[in-house]
Amino acid sequence: MSKVEIFEPAMCCSTGVCGPGVDPELLRIATFISELEGMGKKIVRYNLSSAPEAFVQNIKVNDALINVGMGALPITVVDDEIKKMGDYPANSDLATWAGMTREDIIEMIKKSQSSSGCEGCGGGNCC
Template sequence: MTQIKIYEGTSSCATGQMESGLVADLARISMATRTLNQREDVQLVRYDLMQDGSQFICDQRVADLIAAKGGAALPITMVDNEIVKQGRYPTTPELTRYCDGTSVTL
């Protein structure tokens, strides 16, 4: 089973507003989470810094990245316990690649 973990920061900026690109990314990742978790061969888990803070220190690599780069490191994507992307959400083609090339239809 392919396991994908996405460690996310806060979803809004200091003013309480989100950039339109971030809104689109969050919507796409939410849909991908629902779609992929219906499959038997993939599990996608998202961790929110505010709600799941302990998960960010459970993996030393994630903690080290955040210590080195701060919030710019987020989101961090891990696939099968390896960091594969940081600073941006994975694209749909990247999600497809992470799922052994099986098409991800969103």
């Protein structure tokens, strides 16, 4: 499994539920990372306000912030290489970088659908 790290802008919480409006992108990433962790995968998230030393210690992230500015965040680093800047990665990318196989991903989707009550919806838009 690759080492996956996400360097995020300063915020009060990792879910985006801490302000007046919920950021759906933060909710998506927090939920998906939680699902991956439930499967034994590890993705490390660094928040600029709570772990600024991680931003300084990672030379590539530090350089990106100096050269691009805060707009570079979030930055996703996989095995010490920047893979994505300015946006969170897609779930499929995270799953791949976390070492999941296609079969693992399909199984995770099936479990997610069965636990959310999506089975038997007849192919409608309920899922």
